[in-house]
Amino acid sequence: VAQRTARPRIADVAREAGVSKTAVSFAFNSPDRLAPDTAARIRSVAEELGYSPHPVARMLSQRETLTIGVLTPQALSVIFSNPFFGAFSEGVAVAAEASGYALYFISPLHGSLAGAMRRATVDGVVAIGLSDDHPEVEQIRRAGVPLVVVDSTALPDHDSLDVDDVGGARAAAEHLLELGHRDVLVVGVEPPAPAATAPTADGPGVARHQPPGGVTGRRLSGYREAFRAAGHDLPDDHVVLGPATIDGGQAALDEAYATGLRPTAVLAMSDAMAIGAMRAIRERALTVPGDVSVVGFDDIDLAASVDPPLTTVHQPSRRKGEEAVSMLLRRIGRRGSGRPEHRRLVTRLVVRGSTAPPARS
Amino acid sequence: VAQRTARPRIADVAREAGVSKTAVSFAFNSPDRLAPDTAARIRSVAEELGYSPHPVARMLSQRETLTIGVLTPQALSVIFSNPFFGAFSEGVAVAAEASGYALYFISPLHGSLAGAMRRATVDGVVAIGLSDDHPEVEQIRRAGVPLVVVDSTALPDHDSLDVDDVGGARAAAEHLLELGHRDVLVVGVEPPAPAATAPTADGPGVARHQPPGGVTGRRLSGYREAFRAAGHDLPDDHVVLGPATIDGGQAALDEAYATGLRPTAVLAMSDAMAIGAMRAIRERALTVPGDVSVVGFDDIDLAASVDPPLTTVHQPSRRKGEEAVSMLLRRIGRRGSGRPEHRRLVTRLVVRGSTAPPARS
DNA sequence: TTGTAGGCGTTATCAT
DNA sequence: ATGATAACGCCTACAA
Numbered sequence: 001v002a003q004r005t006a007r008p009r010i011a012d013v014a015r016e017a018g019v020s021k022t023a024v025s026f027a028f029n030s031p032d033r034l035a036p037d038t039a040a041r042i043r044s045v046a047e048e049l050g051y052s053p054h055p056v057a058r059m060l061s062q063r064e065t066l067t068i069g070v071l072t073p074q075a076l077s078v079i080f081s082n083p084f085f086g087a088f089s090e091g092v093a094v095a096a097e098a099s100g101y102a103l104y105f106i107s108p109l110h111g112s113l114a115g116a117m118r119r120a121t122v123d124g125v126v127a128i129g130l131s132d133d134h135p136e137v138e139q140i141r142r143a144g145v146p147l148v149v150v151d152s153t154a155l156p157d158h159d160s161l162d163v164d165d166v167g168g169a170r171a172a173a174e175h176l177l178e179l180g181h182r183d184v185l186v187v188g189v190e191p192p193a194p195a196a197t198a199p200t201a202d203g204p205g206v207a208r209h210q211p212p213g214g215v216t217g218r219r220l221s222g223y224r225e226a227f228r229a230a231g232h233d234l235p236d237d238h239v240v241l242g243p244a245t246i247d248g249g250q251a252a253l254d255e256a257y258a259t260g261l262r263p264t265a266v267l268a269m270s271d272a273m274a275i276g277a278m279r280a281i282r283e284r285a286l287t288v289p290g291d292v293s294v295v296g297f298d299d300i301d302l303a304a305s306v307d308p309p310l311t312t313v314h315q316p317s318r319r320k321g322e323e324a325v326s327m328l329l330r331r332i333g334r335r336g337s338g339r340p341e342h343r344r345l346v347t348r349l350v351v352r353g354s355t356a357p358p359a360r361s
Numbered sequence: 362v363a364q365r366t367a368r369p370r371i372a373d374v375a376r377e378a379g380v381s382k383t384a385v386s387f388a389f390n391s392p393d394r395l396a397p398d399t400a401a402r403i404r405s406v407a408e409e410l411g412y413s414p415h416p417v418a419r420m421l422s423q424r425e426t427l428t429i430g431v432l433t434p435q436a437l438s439v440i441f442s443n444p445f446f447g448a449f450s451e452g453v454a455v456a457a458e459a460s461g462y463a464l465y466f467i468s469p470l471h472g473s474l475a476g477a478m479r480r481a482t483v484d485g486v487v488a489i490g491l492s493d494d495h496p497e498v499e500q501i502r503r504a505g506v507p508l509v510v511v512d513s514t515a516l517p518d519h520d521s522l523d524v525d526d527v528g529g530a531r532a533a534a535e536h537l538l539e540l541g542h543r544d545v546l547v548v549g550v551e552p553p554a555p556a557a558t559a560p561t562a563d564g565p566g567v568a569r570h571q572p573p574g575g576v577t578g579r580r581l582s583g584y585r586e587a588f589r590a591a592g593h594d595l596p597d598d599h600v601v602l603g604p605a606t607i608d609g610g611q612a613a614l615d616e617a618y619a620t621g622l623r624p625t626a627v628l629a630m631s632d633a634m635a636i637g638a639m640r641a642i643r644e645r646a647l648t649v650p651g652d653v654s655v656v657g658f659d660d661i662d663l664a665a666s667v668d669p670p671l672t673t674v675h676q677p678s679r680r681k682g683e684e685a686v687s688m689l690l691r692r693i694g695r696r697g698s699g700r701p702e703h704r705r706l707v708t709r710l711v712v713r714g715s716t717a718p719p720a721r722s
Numbered sequence: 723t724t725g726t727a728g729g730c731g732t733t734a735t736c737a738t
Numbered sequence: 739a740t741g742a743t744a745a746c747g748c749c750t751a752c753a754a
Contacts, residue, residue, distance in 0.1 A: 007505060009746095009747060009748090010747065010748065010749095011747085019724075019725090020724065020725045020726080021725090021747095021748080021749090022724065022725060022726085022749085022750080023723090023724060023725080025748070025749060025750080026723095026724085029749075029750095033723075033724090034723070034724085035723065035724095038723080038724090050503055050505075052479045052504075053479075053747080053748065053749095054746090054747050054748070055479065055480050055481065055482050056417060056420045056421045056426070056482050056746085056747080056748090057421055057730090057746070057747035057748040057749085058747080058748060058749080059417045059482070059730095059748095060417045060418055060421050060730050060731070060732090060746090060747080060748075060749095061729075061730050061747080061748050061749045061750085062730090062748085062749070063730075065417070065482075066480065067465070075454070075455075075458060076450070076451070076454030076455075076457075076458060076464065077451045077454050077455045077458070079454075080447045080448070080450040080451040080454055081447060081448070081451050081662070083444060083447065083663075085447075086441045086442060086444065086446075086447050087441070087442070089437070089441040090437070090438045090441040090442050091438075093436070093437030093438050093440075093441055093466075093468070094436075094437075094438045096437075097436060097437060097438070097468060097469075097470060100470050100471055102465065102466065102467065102468075102470065102477065102480065102481065103437065103465070103466040104428070104463065104464070104465050104466075105454075105463065105464040105465075105466075106463065107454070107458060107463075108458075109458060109461050109463065110461060116463065118413045118414075118416065119416050119427065119463065120416065120463065121416045121417050121420070121426075121482060142411055143413075144368060144411075246662055246663075246666075275663065275666050278666070279666070301442070301607055302444075302607075302636065302663050302666075302667065305607075305636050305639070305640070305663075305667045305668065306663065306666045306667055306668060307666065307667065307668030307669070307670075308668070309668075370730095370731060370732090371731065371732065371733095372731085380740075380741085381740065381741045381742075382731090382732085382733090382741085382742095383733085383734090383740070383741055383742080384739090384740060384741075386732070386733060386734090387739095387740085390733080394739075394740090395739070395740080396739060396740090399739080399740085414731080414732065414733095415730090415731050415732070417730090417731080417732090418730070418731035418732040418733085418746090419731080419732055419733075420732090420746095421730090421731080421732070421733090421746050421747070421748090422731080422732045422733040422734080422745080422746050423732080423733070423734095423746090424746075
């Protein structure tokens with residue numbers, strides 16, 4: 001590797017071209033204010049020297065980064081292993097790129113999300129899955145950066161975007177109830193354990209005492225509504241939580257079986273977990289949907305391609321990403337002012353092949 | 362939303378606490394150099410005012426961003442829709458987070474990758490899939506930022522990391538040949554069309570005149586080697602390219618059928634494309650592997666869960682991400698000096714259910 | 723059309 | 739232990 005030589009600065013170009021630093025700056029930022037040939041000469045000298053404006057210096061003086069942050073309370077590793085997040089990011093990326101913004105991922109560093117947030121050089125933030133009871137949410141809000149929260153219990157002061165989790169979950173549960181299922185296991189997404197407070201890495205387990213908020217809470221109440229309306233019960237010990245990954249779903253199901261549960265159906269809060277659950281079910285030499293029905297949530301691209309095709313609740317993941325960025329860019333444009341906007345996108349149940357009536361035993 | 366009030370600066374804290382700016386800086390960066398109570402007082406004033414050091418100013422003065430860039434010649438939208446990339450990013454994220462680095466994604470903005478690169482405030486870059494014949498590769502190298510290229514034809518001057526594409530591809534082709542297939546369609550990953558030069562958005566099509574380089578080229582030559590060794594032929598018109606997505610694979614297969622091809626097997630260069638190909642095959646009322654066998658590449662998490670389970674070439678995607686970052690951090694640590702390092706990881710064929718002997722017709 | 727000078731907010735150097 | 743001052747590299751009134 002070529003030893004890195006000192007990066008040329010604007011003064012070098014100015015000297016070499018025999019003009020002032022201002023002229024060089026103009027050549028890059030407002031060429032119209034320069035005689036055409038001066039501008040051309042400056043640019044060619046710059047090219048020759050390999051000069052380009054230092055982005056950090058530029059940011060500092062323009063107070064603008066042309067970057068938007070994607071903030072998540074989970075480690076990026078768990079995030080990137082969830083296909084739903086891939087689709088969401090796709091939407092975010094499309095909208096950001098279209099407006100010339102780059103993407104910066106903000107995740108807990110050294111256990112601190114607020115710390116990572118302070119380090120982030122962004123013009124605004126899309127926060128996904130940041131529940132309002134997150135211990136650092138207050139510090140994050142105070143950063144004073146335009147913020148759109150996605151899939152959170154709406155912070156009334158901030159723009160928010162979510163989907164009809166309750167309705168979608170209710171539809172999923174109703175579907176199982178109509179098929180005749182009564183003994184149903186809920187496989188939920190575990191709210192990220194803030195490493196700062198309680199780093200209890202005890203894997204998936206039954207729901208903790210405090211009722212989960214955010215998406216998990218909303219979907220859970222959707223499931224419950226359906227059961228209640230049908231005059232049935234969804235006991236607390238039939239709710240197992242874990243990370244929203246294939247492995248998480250598999251582990252969650254194993255956990256439930258270890259507890260002695262033998263449900264005829266599974267309501268998973270993420271397709272990745274649903275797929276993991278199906279794996280666990282098969283490893284027990286049971287079949288889907290013959291012995292156990294499975295319903296997912298998200299409707300990832302591959303949901304229709306797995307075996308059996310997954311019955312799931314569709315949510316517009318890509319659009320969610322696009323819409324979040326577009327709300328954020330609007331707010332950035334307004335320089336943060338204006339009343340907060342709250343949007344909710346629709347969900348719908350997509351019935352495929354992973355659900356069937358329970359086996360008569 | 363609260364009207365954003367002027368962000369407090371170091372001088373505000375200094376004044377309020379009755380100390381100098383230096384003292385405030387020390388309170389944050391080297392508290393040991395201050396009397397314990399002064400440090401404490403300063404920090405509490407800072408807290409009260411809601412002050413934290415401006416990250417951009419900090420970067421400027423420290424000449425360090427604690428951020429690594431992930432550069433891709435494709436739009437992020439196509440990237441995030443490829444599960445392989447999710448796994449790779451997972452590895453990148455794990456390694457980066459472990460060292461306290463944040464992630465910044467660099468993709469073509471306004472059609473220019475080099476332009477996006479110049480805007481990027483990063484300490485180093487992991488470039489994935491940047492072929493050496495990319496029109497902007499020279500400008501990117503000249504940026505003088507530590508660079509690790511992944512899945513590229515190795516730039517001899519830079520650290521590089523790839524997998525045994527040739528060997529993996531050869532194994533895939535040999536597998537099909539052994540099963541008895543002769544009429545095989547290759548579904549390849551299309552090198553990104555640099556928007557800067559030829560924005561010919563004519564979708565998937567047969568290979569262009571210039572032979573593809575990078576991964577596509579290497580995998581193709583692996584396939585060819587196997588055919589040649591078996592005394593068979595892999596005609597040029599049996600190679601179709603498209604974006605590495607489900608849709609891309611589906612479109613590529615449709616294209617081939619439109620051309621009149623009726624292969625008994627498909628060699629796809631990505632699992633996403635393989636899954637897309639399987640969809641297209643089924644839409645023609647054909648079965649996999651009964652009528653057409655399909656082999657993928659990557660071995661994404663879901664490969665074993667699709668129907669039928671996908672025979673594919675495994676590559677250590679996560680490890681690739683981790684290793685790339687670790688090489689990059691080493692180089693950053695050496696401040697860019699030292700001889701370039703070149704690593705290659707292994708691949709292996711994983712036979713599942715999507716391949717079988719050709720139907721006797 | 724071009725140049726001068728001040729500011730962006732920090733950290734580092736060198737005194738005291 | 740603390741403070742004054744000069745970088746860091748650029749942008750942009752304002753002046754010429």
